[in-house]
Amino acid sequence: MATIKELAAYTGLSPSTVSIVLGGKAQQRKIPENTQRRVQEAAQALGYRPNISARRLRDPEAKESMVVAVFWAEDFRAPMMVRFLRGLRRAIQAQGGGCEVLIHPYTCGRLREERSLISLSMFNAAVICNASAEDLAWLEQAKPLLPIVLYNRRSDSYCTVNVDDARIGALPAEVFSAHRRRRAAVLTADEVFYGMRVRTDRFLARCGELGLAVGPVLRQENSMRGGCEGALALCALPGDERPDCLFCASDALALGALRGFHQRGLCLPQALELIAVGNGEREAEEYAWPSLAVVSVPIEEMAVECFYLLRRLVRGEVRPPFSRPMEVRYLPGESCPESP
Amino acid sequence: MATIKELAAYTGLSPSTVSIVLGGKAQQRKIPENTQRRVQEAAQALGYRPNISARRLRDPEAKESMVVAVFWAEDFRAPMMVRFLRGLRRAIQAQGGGCEVLIHPYTCGRLREERSLISLSMFNAAVICNASAEDLAWLEQAKPLLPIVLYNRRSDSYCTVNVDDARIGALPAEVFSAHRRRRAAVLTADEVFYGMRVRTDRFLARCGELGLAVGPVLRQENSMRGGCEGALALCALPGDERPDCLFCASDALALGALRGFHQRGLCLPQALELIAVGNGEREAEEYAWPSLAVVSVPIEEMAVECFYLLRRLVRGEVRPPFSRPMEVRYLPGESCPESP
DNA sequence: CTGAAAGCGCTTACAG
DNA sequence: CTGAAAGCGCTTACAG
Structure with missing residues (x-):
């Protein structure tokens, strides 16, 4: 990678002149066309690429701004990133900007391979989302030296923003019970994090407490395809085993x-009431046919809280571990109407 | 913002020592606990925040890596960003990494307010997506000095990656005509860029050429809500004005x-065949009821091409303007089956 | 165990 | 019109 110094040597000009031309200030500094051309040709010939860090180091505006990395799993959860980024953006705008967002897609379970978490030279702080048990174990032990907030995970040593997974499971059971349903089923997916298991377990337990029989717990790929297959499987059950209410672990399912x-x-909802964990776009839930009843995960609000927590962490105003709990809300829909 | 030098002055230590402690290398350099504490307390007291650019400037690994900014509109198009980022990530991985992705949400029509496009000290290159006519006009005149690729827009002075909007409009007309449909309608939204108008116009023109009557052209908010309202409006038409086929400008609609x-x-599809411009997640199209027939916009592939084009631009291997055309594909679905 | 010095690549007064 | 010098904030040999 050529530098300005090299271009200077190559052209026989000084680094100052080269910099001026490359910075587009040739006009105002009255650099003749000819000199400009020499510089441009040299840049082309030597394959010059400006070093952004060096430029930034000199830019007084850039000094105030910080870079936050968002680690997001590049799997079926990718679409939820939109909601998270929307919230993050909102928080950044509310404070008047001054924060860049770096997207770091990663493979779940391989967070340890992300050198940027160790090198400390890529960003000021990070929000880690979708971490698996393995990733969490690595984090507990590796202890990166930069401010980190975990999104929707528990930890003894990090700051976290959480929803109450037990509540997410209990709520649907209570609604179904109030509606006098008799047999509940669960449509879920591989438990990629502990909270998912809590949701299912708590749903089943609460059903038990309320006297609801529990039908099959189906485990499918966490996608629409998986959801469709799960539904077909439920319909294939013999009549007396067929549930009349269903708890789905995600909007996609x-x-x-x-x-x-x-x-x-x-x-x-006549033959079957359905409540999902609302982790997708609200509009897709409302305009489904029938519209979905959900226990809504407030992803945007959680992103806002992640940002605030990160900011307090950077400023040394909070010391980990610290957990910020978030409320989930039950939103009825045609798949499980308020007054059935 | 305190610097290491200031911490050194404050603690009476040298910048080297402060740096070592802050870099987490106290252990291996045998800095006593006590000194470490002094540094940490000073950092806390003075509100120290490391300057990432300065760190990066020294990091030999970071030197190779470049930063690409993705400008994406923060409106109804936000969900499509997932597909774009997926493609971008794929391209970056294919070349073995070495590229960071900076997300720059912006308000359509206000691209001119993005200082980072002018300052040159935030990223090496940019992909600009969703630009409005205003934004394009500004770009043509402001001519930022960094490599830029426009996603899905036309330009006389920039490199672009494009779909054939005329084809997107013509295709559905041809399918409807082959299915012996008689009256076509359009459900679209405000034309936030020129290509949208081309799609509609070409659809209507092609219908005319093929002898299909054209019913109403409805304009709604580009969302599911808008789509729903549009459908209700169509159903409210008197029988002889009611279309038997419909071209929708987006998956959301x-x-x-x-x-x-x-x-x-x-x-x-009996009463009405429907074909949409497929700009959403494929799975949502396939698992709709009925599944959607679409003219598919290859967003992921376009992102890959944007990256390649940017790379060639950075290396000086291509000179703007240059347009990379992309193929659209017709994918039948239950809303307009292959053999009706 | 700690510090003085050099240098990453760049831009900007300042001087000529 | 162009160049020599300083300095952005940091880390790393190197020396002691």
Whole structure:
């Protein structure tokens, strides 16, 4: 990678002149066309690429601004990143900017391979989302030296922003019970983090407490396809094993399940009430047919809190571990209406 | 913002020692606990925040890596960013990494306010997505000095990656005509860029060429809500004005329309065939009920091409303007099956 | 155990 | 019109 110094040597000009031309200030500094051309040709010939860090180091405006990395799993959870970034953006704008967002997609379970978390020279702080148990274990031991907030995970040594997973599981059970449903089923996916298990377990336990029978707990790929297959499997059950209410672990599963139920002519909510964990776009839930009843995960608000927590961490105003709990809300929908 | 030098002055230590402690190398350099504490306390007291640019400037690994900014509109198009980032990530991984992605949400029409495009000290190159006519006009005149690729826009002075908007409009007309449909309608939204108008105009023109009557051209908010309202409006038309085929300008509009048609008990594809511009997640199209027939916009592949073009631009291997055309594909679905 | 010095690549007064 | 010098904030040999 050529530097300005090298271009200077190559052209026989000084670094100052080269810098002026490359910075687009030739006009105001009255550099003749000819000199400009020499510089441009040299840049082309030597493959010059400006060093952004060096430029930034000199830029007084840039000094105030900090860089926050968002680690997000590059799997079925990718679409949820939109909601998170929306919240993050909101928080940054609310403080008048001054924060750049660096996206770091990563493979779940391989957070340890992300050198940037160790090198300390890529960003000021990081929000780590979607961490697996392995990733968390590594974090507990590696202890990166920069401010970190974990999104929707528990930790004894980091700052975290959390939802109450037990509540997410209990709520649907209570609604189903109030609606006098008799047999509940669960449509979920591989438990990529501990909270998912808590949701399912707590749903089942609460059903038990309320006298609801619990039908099958189906585990499918966390996608619409998985949801659709799950629904078809439920419809294939013999009549007495068929549930009349269903807890879906994600919007994707639920939306796919709607298709499966349509295919089989099963009528919601009459034959089956459905409540999903609302982790997708609200509009997709509302304009589904039937619209989805959800226990809504406030992803945008959680992103805002992640940012605030990070800021307090950077300023030394909070010391980890610290957990910021967030409320989940139950939003009825046609798949499980308020007054059935 | 305190610097290491200031911490050194404050503690009476040298900048070297402070740096060693702050870099987490106290152990290996045998700095006594006590000195460490002094440094940490000073950092706390003075509100020290490391300057990432300065660190990066010294990091030999970081030197190779470049920073690409993605400008994306923070409006109804936000969800499409997921597909774009997926493609970008794929391209970066294919070349073995060495590229950071900076997300720059912006307000459409206000690109001119993005100082980072002028300052040159924030990133090496940029992909500008969703630019409005105003934004494009500004770009043509302001001519930022860094490598820029425009996503899905036309330009006389920039490199661009494009789909054939005329083809996107013509294709559905041809399918409807082959299916012997008689009256076509359009459900679209405000034309936030020129290509959208081309799609609609070309659809209408092609219908005319093929002898298809054209019913109303409805303009709604580009969202599921808008789509739903559009569908309800279509159903409210008197019988002889009601279309039997519909071209939707986006997946969001189409998915919302499906709900509207369900509400009115309109049967797809019998009563009405529907083809959408496929700009959303493929899975949402396939698992809709009925599944959507789409003219698919290859967003991921376009992102890959944006990256390649940017790389060639950075290396001086291509000179703007240059347009990379991308193929669109027609994917039948239940809303407009191959053999009706 | 700690410090003085050099240098990463760049830009900007300042001087000529 | 162009160049020599200083300095942005940091880390790392090197010396003691």
